[in-house]
Each structure stands twice: as C-alpha cells, then as structure tokens.
Amino acid sequence: MKFTLSWLKDYLDTSATLEQIVDGLVGVGLEVEQVEDKTKLLAPFKVAYVIEAVKHPNADKLRLCKVETDTGIYQVVCGAPNARSGMKGIMALPGAFIPGTGIALEKGVIRGQESQGMLCSERELLISQEHDGIIDLAGDWPIGTSAVKALRLDDPMIYVKVTANRPDALGIYGIARDLAAKGLGKLKPLNAKPVAGTFDSPIKVSLDFEDTKPCPLFVGRYFKGVKNRPSPEWLQRRLKAIGLRPISTLVDITNYITFAYGRPLHVFDADKVKGNIRARMARDGEEVAALDGKTYKLTAEMTVIADDKSAEGVAGIIGGEHSGCAETTTNVFLEAAYFDPLRTAATGRKLGIISDARYRFERGVDPAFTQTGAEIATQMILELCGGAASHLVIAGKAPLKPRTYTLRATRVKTLAGLDLPLAEQRRILLDLGFGVKETPAGLECAPPSWRPDVHDETDLVEEVCRIHGLDNIPFVAMERSHPIATPVLSPLQKRMLASRRSLAARGFNEAVTWSFIPESHAKLFGGGQAELKLANAISSELTDMRPSLLPNLIAAAGRNMKRGFADLSICEVGHVYAGDRPQDETLRAAGVRRGNVVTRNWLGSTRVVDAFDAKADALAVLEAAGAATASLQVVAGAPAWYHPGRSGTIQMGPQNKLAHFGEIHPRVLAAMDVKGPLVAFEVVLNAIPVPKAKNATRAALNASDLLPVSRDFAFVIDDGVEADKLIKAAKGADKGLISDAVVFDVFKLEGAKKSYAIEVTLQPRDKTLTDEEIEAVSQKIIAAVQKATGAVLRS
C-alpha cells in the first residue's frame, strides 16, 4: 500500500515530521517497507536561468551556456541538443553528488572551455530514464528554487506492508485514523455530503440471486453529459507517485477512491450498456473480455456484473472491456457494490487475476462505506467531468454484523502486561472508531464496520496495545522452573547429539540435505511410494520424500569428487520417511566414505576405505547412542542398494534391525553417476531400545591381580564359515577362564579353505595357571572350535 505524505495530510491534521510518521506507522503495525523522499537526495539542485547558449568554439555538438543561479553566473559546457537561451533548467555546481551517475560533480575543461557546473537531465536526477536533453522547466519558478519543489517531487512516498487482517488500512483514510489514535494528529472528518440527483437513472440495478450473499448491496448512479479528458495534473501526480498510470479522469477517480478510502468502484460507458445492470452468478463456461485485454472463462460459483445481454465484469475483480469508459464517453454509470470476500478470493485465485479491487474485496471492504464511496465519486465526477447526476439506484442492503465484546478492565494488564488506565484504553478504542460503553465489567465495545478482523476480547487487547505501543510494555522476568536446571532432552534427542558428534570426531563432515529427492534416487533406495510424492514439487529434482539418508550423501560425494575431493567422509543425522504417518518418520545417522582413510602422506600410513570402516562407524554410532553393542548380532546381507557380498546388518534379532553397512552396489553408483567404490552405513536411531532407567552407581570393579595369559591358535576352515561362529565357540570353551578372543590374522588357502588365527586371553582368578592347566584349556578350545565349525588346527 503506497501513499504520499501530502495525500495523507488531506485526512490527517498533523504537524508531525516524516520521521515521526514513519515511526508511528511501524509502531501500530503498518510496517514501512520504503520511504521515497527525494528532498535530501536532490538538495544540491536548484532552478537556474540560461542567459545564453551558443555554439562551443571548438566542438559542433557542444554548447557554451552562461547560466544564472542564486549564487552567481557560471559558464557551463553542455551537450544537450535542447539547451537554448532563455530557458530554465536544473543546475548542479561542483561538489554536488549526481544520483544518476553515482559520482560527485567536478569542475572541468571541455575542448578548451571551462565548465563550472552542469545542467541536468531527468536521468541524472533519477526522476526518469529521459536523457535526450536537459530538463526544460515549465512554470515561472524563481532562480534558486529547489529542484524538488520546481519538479513537484517534494512529496515523500511511503510504502507500507499491510497485514492480511487490516483491509481498513488499504485506504489512506484508514491509515490516517490509526495515526490519529496514536496521537500523531487529528483525523479530519469525511467530506461525503450526499449529492442530490436531478433525474431518474435510465439504468436500473438488481441482485439476481436466490441468496444475495455473493453481492448483498449494489449502489449505482447515472451521469449524463460528462467530458472524460485526461485528469488534472494534481490527480495524475498523486497516482503516478504511488505507481499507477493515469488513464482518463473517470478511471483515475475510481483508482483515487480505491486508494484514498479502500473503496473500489467501477464506471461503465452507459451508452454501451444493454438494458439494466445486475449482479448474478456466472454461467458455467460464460466468457468475459476483461479490461486487461484477456478473455476469461467463468464457472458457476463466480459472481459477475452483467447487463441484459452479457457479463460485463467479474465482480470485485475486473471490469469488462466492452463497456469500459473511453475519452469519447459522455454518459456514465457508476457502480459501488459489496462483494463477498471468500468468493472474491476464490474467483481471483482461479482466474489468476491480481487487481487492486480484488486485493481489497477479498480482505473485506467496509460495507457501510458503499454509498459513501459513491457520493464521494459523484462529487469528483461532477467537479472534474461536469455533467449531471441521477438519483442513486440501490439494490439490497449493507451486510452489517453489529457485535459487541467486553474488554475486562484488567485484561490488558493480565494478557499484555500493560498497566494502562481504563480511560486511555477507552480513548484509543474510540479514536479507532469503536463504539465504547463503560460497564461494571469494563468496556463494552462495538467494532466499527471497517474492522472485520475484530472477533473477541483479545482483539481489543491487541488494538489497545498496538496503538499504545508494544515498546511500552515493561519486561518481566519469567520464574525459573527449577533453581538449577534439570535435564530436558529426550533419549532420542540425546542419541541425535551423541551420534552426530561421534561421527564428527571420527572425521565425518556433517551435512544437512534436502528431505525430498528425485524419484529415480528414491526408487534405488526402496522409496518412491505414491503417498510420499509431492503433488506440487518445486523441481523434478525434489519430488519424493527420502526413504534413506544415503542417496543425498552419495550424490554429495559425487559432486564433491567432481570438485577434486578424492578422499571424503560425509554424514547426516536426520529424518527419513517410510510413509505419511507420524510413526513412519525415523531419525537416522548415516555416512559415506570414499578414497583413502586419511589423505596420502609421507608416512605412507593410509589405505583405501572398506566395508569394515563402515562397520566401525555404525558400531561407533550405536555405542554413542547407548546401544548395548556387545549383545548385537552382525549378519551378512543388507538392503538391495548394498554390494550383496560386502554388506551386513546389525540387529537385535531378525525383527529389530538397527543398522546396515557395507559397500554400495556398483549398479546403484552407476545409476547415480558416482565413481566408486564407496562404503556407507545407516543407523536407525529410533530402533535402539531405551535402556531401563538406571541409577548412576556402577557395579564394583572385579579386576584380577594375576597376569593374564594369551595363546595363539591358527585354524583352517571352510570359506563359508563366519569368524563370529569361530570366536563364539572359542569363547565358550571355558567361560570362567577365557576373557577374550580376537582374530588377528586372516588369509586365503587353496581349495575353498581359509586360515583364521585367533588370540585367546585367559584370565586366572585365584592362582597362577600351571602349564598343564593352560594346555588343558587349549585342548578344550580346539575341540570346541572344531565341533562348531569343522576347523582343524593348522600344522
């Protein structure tokens, strides 16, 4: 919503400065987006008189001008073809900052002639793009008059962002009312004396509905013998200042009243209207050729304004081209109607028409102002276009909904924390146009017809606070919930933090990536279900909710490789979606690694990452997230996007899979155009059972002072036997004595066999073990392993 300061002052009697007005607007909730004040910018520029302009002695296209200013006479070299003796222009002297060029003017010598100043073009002053010549000032402005005054640019433009609940502020008069209530002046009374008509309108109006909700009131008036010339300069200037293009007096008047009072109007060329005018529902498929030059196809739930023959406009949105006013118009029919906000909004949306009328009707114009608007327009038409006005023709009545709410005397204090005398609360509400009656309970308030947004007591509290100023509400400290803070995080939130930081500690760079991914990626990772597809995706790359964190991380690895990162590890801790119910969202921690474990270095201590790095990552996350990792099972195989032979699943039994890890399937990498090999893991943080409530006390340490003994065994087993089985058998051979068993050497043998060497640690508890005892345990171990796996001791 744009307006100028002088226009505002038509309705607000104020001595406030522009700055005070801007602060006031911001305070009452009319956010100022922009103030365009040329006064400061153009301060150095003044009216000057060109005494003579002659040809430059050394240049054909330049002129040598003698220019009189309020500080003396200067010589100016000028290239403008329109520079001539006897003209008045706008002069800048050395030192002046030229807005259009962005640099300060300096004295210069051009082709041997000194130039002591500059005669400016409109472009140089940022008034327009005009640069073919210098400003040739009309009017008898005395030398030394400021340029803003002579060019009529001394009226600052203010652009406010009006929130959707405030249709009353879509008229300058409504803005003036807020400022007056704020104490920044006095609201001037409306000048809307009814004009007595001199004849009956030959065009009648009617509401052709079963239920008139779409258009409960239609006010019309016929004018004859008008002259529709270009509108006067003051009117054009105001419209231009707020970015509107002047068209003709009649159209400019309707635009003027739209902005001045938030009251859209329409004018028909009465001679092009067939018969009478009515508001009615459109017929399905009915077409309207609108003022914007386009033809719109309507549907049955839209409202139109029509004559006997056809629809002549979409109600509250746009007029029809056929019956629009032109310079030749001599008889006019004025329309002031009230249209249902919701229907107007829906129609405007469907047709994709944005107009000043729609903007106001869909937010709710003041229904009580319908006739007032017509009267103000009548005054202006008669004054600016001449002619004679008919009596008003009126169909229906204003849909007023009188209502009252009680503002309890203490409510502003208890809800807003503002201790404001009731009299001042009353004063504010009165100034805003509320009907206010003091009762024992507080203030009984009737919202004015222009405030459709006020629905309850809290709205009244809001009105009082916003006018009094939210800045004036004192700060009040909240009480602490506990003297010393107590924990607030849930187990899952703690897992999220712990897994993230443990991954960063392991060298991962944490990323945050889109929750939606391309359909092709979703399908590669088990997603792509219909219920997880966006109906209005922003691009074909962001269509499906991600079923896994991996596709984005793999794609990110690919992008980073293309930037020259050969060794990388990227992780994410975030949500993935298995369906559209809340319980289908799980929090996961995932990572991908590629290249060397660490970058190539002089120690030569690096190697290419493999599935066991990913396994270590997964276990580290599980550990950090509080899972009892010692009791987890690791089994071969993972979802289809992993290498079938180089991937595994970490589970608490087949029903509760906590994580998977391994190399990514080469086919998946190829489909995503990422060069592998690449290893990855993904942990489902939700799947980890919440540990039983534990107390902080640890079990007593049971450490033996006796030195542990270790023995190595090398077994030959079939290729298919898993290390886990072997270790379990070895550990189980004597649970009291064996404290650990680890694989320390693995190699392949001929004939589908392999060798696994293990180191078993024996922890004596009561006494040092004798050689015989150690030998006995060793035999038990060999026997147990043999029984479980068919392994034989390597000779």
Add this chain to the structure above:
Amino acid sequence: MSLEQEILQQVASASDEAALEALRVATLGKKGSISEQMKSLGAMGPEERKTAGAALNVLKDKVTEAIAARKAVLQEAQLELRLASEKIDVTLPARAEPRGTVHPVSQVWEEVVQIFGDLGFAVAEGPHIEDDFHNFTALNIPPEHPARQEHDTFYFSEKPDGSRMVLRTHTSPVQIRTMLTQKPPIRIIAPGRTFRNDSDMTHTPMFNQIEGLVIDETTHMGHLKWILAEFCKSFFEVDDVKMRFRASHFPFTEPSMEVDINCSWEGGQVKIGQGSSWLEILGSGMVHPNVIKAGGLDPDKYQGYAFGMGLDRIAMLKYGIPDLRAFFEADLRWLRHYGFKALNVPTLPGGLS
C-alpha cells in the same frame, strides 16, 4: 710408576666398555694383578700383612671406583652418539588424521537448547508430514483463510476421503501436538525442518525453524518480551541489544508482534547489538484463544505466548554466513569452513560459541 698409578692411567685411557672390562679382569679378576698380590699376603708376617692388606684393599676400592666412573662416562658418550644419530625432522607433518565437522544448524540447535533448557523449556518435536488440522485448522487458519495461500504449501496427493497431507509449513503444529498431550504449565521449544514451495536468493524450499511455547495461567506479553530480549543477548553473546517490538498479525497469536534487533552492516559483515539498522528476527505473540481451544485446553483459564524464528537465519547472523542455499548443498569446502569441531560443544558456563 706405582701399580696404582699404572692401573688408574689404564682405566682413564680405556676407549670403550670392552677395553674397560678387559682391564677389570686383568686387575680385579681371579687372576688379575691385584688379586695375585692379595694371594701373596698369606706368606707375610702378621704386622706386614696388616699394613700390606690395608693398602691393597684401598687400591682395590680405588680401582673399582675408577672403573665404574669411567664406565659411566663411556656410556654417557655412547648415548649421546646414539641420540645424535636418531635426530628426526620435526617439521615434517604429523600423522594424518581426518578432521570432522558439525553443521552450523546442528551447532545452533544445541546453543538454543542450552539457553532455553536452562529455563526449563523441553524440546518437543512433531512429524514433517503433517495433516491439515495440525498445520492449519488448529492454528486458527480455516480452509478458506487467505493466509493459507501465503504459505506456499507443499501438498501430497489427495486421499480417497478427500484429505491430503502437507509438508509442515512451520513448526507451529508442534504447539497443538504438545497441548494435546501435556498438561500446563507447558514450556517447550520445537526446533526442526519446515518446508515452503519457494526458492530464490533468500528462500529455500526447506529450512529450519524454532518454535517456542509457554502455556500457564499467568504468562503475559511482558514475559514474552523478556525472554526474547534475554535470548538475543545470550545467543548473540552481547551485553545489550536494542529491540523494536512491532504490532503484526499472525492467525495463531493475538496480540501479535514482530521483533527487530539493532545491528550494523559495516564492511559487509553484520554485527548484532551495534549500529542503528533494524533487522527483523522473529514473529511472536500471545497464543490465540482458538488455538488454545484446538489444543484441548480452556482459553478462559490458560494463556501463554508463542514465538518462531529461523534457525538457519540466526546461524547466518551470528556466524556471518552469507548464503542460505549453501546450507543444504553439502559442499565440503563450505562444511569445513563453516562447520564446528566435534568437541566444541556449546554450554552456558563455557560459552555458546
């Protein structure tokens, strides 16, 4: 030259430990020169034996001592030699270790939780795929409300019953979920992902918001202003920040206000709490009675405030990160530059940055 002088001279000139050992054997060994002389004592008379014996013992001690001293010197020289030969170039790079980082949004998540957690705010969450009720209707945005159009909502396909799920356009649905499951007094923050169908220089289709909600019987706007002021000072780590409270409009709060803080833009870097420019950082207000009702609570009894701000945005402001879009591009150069060290956990006693 006496025997003593001769031996001591030999000890002093022994060039290595082997020579010294040979000398020890030659003097103190079973058949060494001193041992031999000891043997001759038996043939002497008592007086003579006493004198000679004492002298021999003194000699033996002197030689033993001299050999030990020489040995220590030789060992020391040996060690020096070895150490000199073992010199390394300490300016070679240390053993390579990968350096991980935590994303700025994650870091700021923890910072915000530190501040509000101290005041007893729990961290609440809700699903990203929301239903119409929680995202709109319960928040006082009925189906025909114009605000719905302003939300740039991502929709899923219509279900057979005509309903359709949305990607939550704000974290405010968590207000409803919290009220429906908890009894007042309620103090929560709800950080998380939100989605709008909007993309340009300053908007991304996904971004992170943080919601705050307090519901009890007495909390008012003075408390809201206080917590926002305290939060800004604590989060931006400044002693003072000027704030401007502007009336505004949100369907789910009333009265509503937007909050600006002062900042300067000198040298292209934003500095919070300095300068005279205003920067909008959040929207807030008293929870609308209709929202309290939708949360299953009695608006005549309960009241409170809510606020919402951009988590990415406050991260950008605090850490001088220029471009929102880069947050979600997983560019390693960016992650490493703007990320935080693994052990850099923000705490109130230790500082938030």
